Amino acid sequence: xxxxxxxxxxxxxxxxxxxxxxxxxxxxxxxxxxxxxxxxxxxxxxxxxxxxxxxxxxxxxxxxxxxxxxxxxxxxxxxxxxxxxxxxxxxxxxxxxxxxxxxxxxxxxxxxxxxxxxxxxxxxxxxxxxxxxxxxxxxxxxxxxxxxxxxxxxxxxxxxxxxxxxxxxxxxxxxxxxxxxxxxxxxxxxxxxxxxxxxxxxxxxxxxxxxxxxxxxxxxxxxxxxxxxxxxxxxxxxxxxxxxxxxxxxxxxxxxxxxxxxxxxxxxxxxxxxxxxxxxxxxxxxxxxxxxxxxxxx
Amino acid sequence: xxxxxxxxxxxxxxxxxxxxxxxxxxxxxxxxxxxxxxxxxxxxxxxxxxxxxxxxxxxxxxxxxxxxxxxxxxxxxxxxxxxxxxxxxxxxxxxxxxxxxxxxxxxxxxxxxxxxxxxxxxxxxxxxxxxxxxxxxxxxxxxxxxxxxxxxxxxxxxxxxxxxxxxxxxxxxxxxxxxxxxxxxxxxxxxxxxxxxxxxxxxxxxxxxxxxxxxxxxxxxxxxxxxxxxxxxxxxxxxxxxxxxxxxxxxxxxxxxxxxxxxxxxxxxxxxxxxxxxxxxxxxxxxxxxxxxxxxxxxxxxxxxxxxxxxxxxxxxxxxxxxxxxxxxxxxxxxxxxxxxxxxxxxxxxxxxxxxxxxxxxxxxxxxxxxxxxxxxxxxxxxxxxxxxxxxxxxxxxxxxxxxxxxxxxx
Numbered sequence: 001x002x003x004x005x006x007x008x009x010x011x012x013x014x015x016x017x018x019x020x021x022x023x024x025x026x027x028x029x030x031x032x033x034x035x036x037x038x039x040x041x042x043x044x045x046x047x048x049x050x051x052x053x054x055x056x057x058x059x060x061x062x063x064x065x066x067x068x069x070x071x072x073x074x075x076x077x078x079x080x081x082x083x084x085x086x087x088x089x090x091x092x093x094x095x096x097x098x099x100x101x102x103x104x105x106x107x108x109x110x111x112x113x114x115x116x117x118x119x120x121x122x123x124x125x126x127x128x129x130x131x132x133x134x135x136x137x138x139x140x141x142x143x144x145x146x147x148x149x150x151x152x153x154x155x156x157x158x159x160x161x162x163x164x165x166x167x168x169x170x171x172x173x174x175x176x177x178x179x180x181x182x183x184x185x186x187x188x189x190x191x192x193x194x195x196x197x198x199x200x201x202x203x204x205x206x207x208x209x210x211x212x213x214x215x216x217x218x219x220x221x222x223x224x225x226x227x228x229x230x231x232x233x234x235x236x237x238x239x240x241x242x243x244x245x246x247x248x249x250x251x252x253x254x255x256x257x258x259x260x261x262x263x264x265x266x267x268x269x270x271x272x273x274x275x276x277x278x279x280x281x282x283x284x285x286x287x288x289x290x291x292x293x294x295x296x297x298x
Numbered sequence: 299x300x301x302x303x304x305x306x307x308x309x310x311x312x313x314x315x316x317x318x319x320x321x322x323x324x325x326x327x328x329x330x331x332x333x334x335x336x337x338x339x340x341x342x343x344x345x346x347x348x349x350x351x352x353x354x355x356x357x358x359x360x361x362x363x364x365x366x367x368x369x370x371x372x373x374x375x376x377x378x379x380x381x382x383x384x385x386x387x388x389x390x391x392x393x394x395x396x397x398x399x400x401x402x403x404x405x406x407x408x409x410x411x412x413x414x415x416x417x418x419x420x421x422x423x424x425x426x427x428x429x430x431x432x433x434x435x436x437x438x439x440x441x442x443x444x445x446x447x448x449x450x451x452x453x454x455x456x457x458x459x460x461x462x463x464x465x466x467x468x469x470x471x472x473x474x475x476x477x478x479x480x481x482x483x484x485x486x487x488x489x490x491x492x493x494x495x496x497x498x499x500x501x502x503x504x505x506x507x508x509x510x511x512x513x514x515x516x517x518x519x520x521x522x523x524x525x526x527x528x529x530x531x532x533x534x535x536x537x538x539x540x541x542x543x544x545x546x547x548x549x550x551x552x553x554x555x556x557x558x559x560x561x562x563x564x565x566x567x568x569x570x571x572x573x574x575x576x577x578x579x580x581x582x583x584x585x586x587x588x589x590x591x592x593x594x595x596x597x598x599x600x601x602x603x604x605x606x607x608x609x610x611x612x613x614x615x616x617x618x619x620x621x622x623x624x625x626x627x628x629x630x631x632x633x634x635x636x637x638x639x640x641x642x643x644x645x646x647x648x649x650x651x652x653x654x655x656x657x658x659x660x661x662x663x664x665x666x667x668x669x670x671x672x673x674x675x676x677x678x679x680x681x682x683x684x685x686x687x688x689x690x691x692x693x694x695x696x697x698x699x700x701x702x703x704x705x706x707x708x709x
Binding site: 047048049062067068133134152155157241243244245246247256257258259260261262263264267 | 363366367368370371374389391392393396483484540542672673674676677678681684685686687688689700707
């Protein structure tokens with residue numbers, strides 16, 4: 001479509017570019033400027049207030065020598081991978097089930113999507129109560145006669161992260177399902193007809209035809225889930241507040257506690273810089289593969 | 299979820315200086331939310347409203363660890379409240395140095411605070427470069443264990459009179475289906491209990507060496523190993539105590555579900571609200587009955603600087619009020635804490651408070667952890683202690699090594 005006799009590219013769509021200037025400036029100052037500021041201050045020994053008192057990599061050394069941080073990283077990795085896998089799988093399966101032209105589809109869709117309307121704080125509190133041994137699931141099962149039944153994931157350091165994962169999935173999967181459902185509805189009915197004529201079983205059609213066709217939908221879902229993982233904070237604060245002990249700490253909470261509770265900005269900035277780096281390490285190669293190499297491709 | 303909302307507002311606010319909507323409305327933030335505490339803070343509000351001003355209550359639930367960050371980020375973010383509770387000592391150090399707090403020296407001199415505040419160390423903690431920036435309102439000490447008479451009666455043993463007797467009676471309590479030691483899951487509670495055991499078992503000299511002089515060798519030494527052993531033993535006693543907040547743990551003692559709780563004297567307010575009598579329904583042992591000493595930390599009110607002169611006037615009014623005789627008596631009786639002035643009549647105080655007043659009069663006092671350790675160091679110790687308390691695979695020796703490393707780095 002491009003015409004070869006265009007004038008300077010810079011002045012193309014000038015009005016739109018001028019209109020975008022404030023947003024560009026905001027992005028530059030907020031995203032780039034503040035990020036650089038944070039990184040610079042992570043090399044200082046700032047306490048409650050930022051001061052340019054450089055100490056080299058001391059904050060990073062302390063960071064990687066702190067057990068609580070290591071536990072946080074481990075938890076985030078586990079939570080991240082599990083919630084990615086389970087959200088996509090369960091979301092897709094639910095969407096496929098709803099796509100079978102069942103009765104009361106609207107009702108089911110609403111019920112499954114409903115938790116997404118709740119904030120993480122409410123989700124966290126609800127699941128804190130459900131998983132509380134004194135008045136939650138354990139109590140109900142015990143009152144049915146199984147007096148030895150034990151189910152208290154939030155009070156067991158080894159499995160507490162599962163308790164948080166359950167709550168996170170309960171909240172987020174419905175949304176992924178809706179996106180998947182929209183993707184499935186976008187698949188041309190002709191394809192289904194064709195595969196039926198060829199006698200291909202429907203599960204094979206899903207895996208080998210429909211899923212590859214839904215690639216953009218999967219990418220969208222992936223980005224949404226990934227963004228949710230990195231910033232997981234409020235769910236943990238509401239549900240366990242990092243406990244028992246330090247067993248369910250997450251990096252975002254470490255950053256916050258260091259900055260405001262321990263009054264050690266330098267340490268908090270070092271931790272947040274590491275978080276940013278780890279996101280970039282994953283994001284840059286992926287973005288390069290996705291958008292860089294093959295222009296013109298979808 | 300009010301606190302979270304405030305937190306969001308505070309962290310995203312871009313330095314918009316907002317004066318209060320009405321000049322004499324003074325928002326006061328604090329983390330006194332349990333029954334006894336709320337009753338005590340209502341005394342302040344009542345006295346302040348009687349002066350024609352309006353106390354806007356800004357209670358933040360979740361204890362100091364949750365509230366302090368909210369308070370500090372609001373002050374730093376340019377949305378200061380009228381007045382705020384903080385603990386004495388180093389928590390507000392940098393805020394004062396940055397000039398964010400109102401200088402109260404004039405009213406302090408006028409009211410002769412230096413003569414009436416006892417012990418004077420409390421006022422020293424409010425003083426930076428010779429100027430006074432906060433009003434101490436009470437003295438709280440950590441060094442108490444609260445014992446439930448009902449629990450020991452049910453178990454068929456006498457109420458212990460010191461820590462050793464308490465640990466010895468633990469088996470009988472367990473046999474009777476009780477939790478010997480109630481303990482909330484929040485990190486400041488396990489860390490506070492550690493401080494209490496430290497002084498009771500290790501003595502004040504050892505405590506001073508480590509916490510004041512930051513002697514890492516003493517922290518790694520054999521004396522301290524005994525303290526960690528005792529702390530490890532206490533961990534075993536608290537198995538089955540799954541509550542979060544300290545007042546829920548106190549409630550276990552009140553109902554007789556647990557034998558005892560190591561908690562500061564603010565627990566007293568809860569017993570009072572539950573209608574229990576010291577010496578009849580519960581017993582308190584200062585210094586775990588081993589080493590009778592109390593720390594003189596406590597709460598103080600700071601007044602963030604404000605552009606509006608009317609607000610400043612109201613702030614000074616409130617400061618004067620908080621340290622005045624009638625308010626001190628009314629507040630501290632409800633709160634279960636000791637008053638900051640020695641010249642008032644506390645004869646209506648109960649058994650436990652009288653014990654505390656005696657120890658205070660005898661001069662068996664020590665500084666509070668918040669007065670000698672920075673927020674950073676306290677935070678690291680809290681993280682370590684709560685981890686140790688919940689992770690039974692961590693041995694006392696491992697915890698001691700980590701503790702010594704923190705002390706070596708402390709500033």
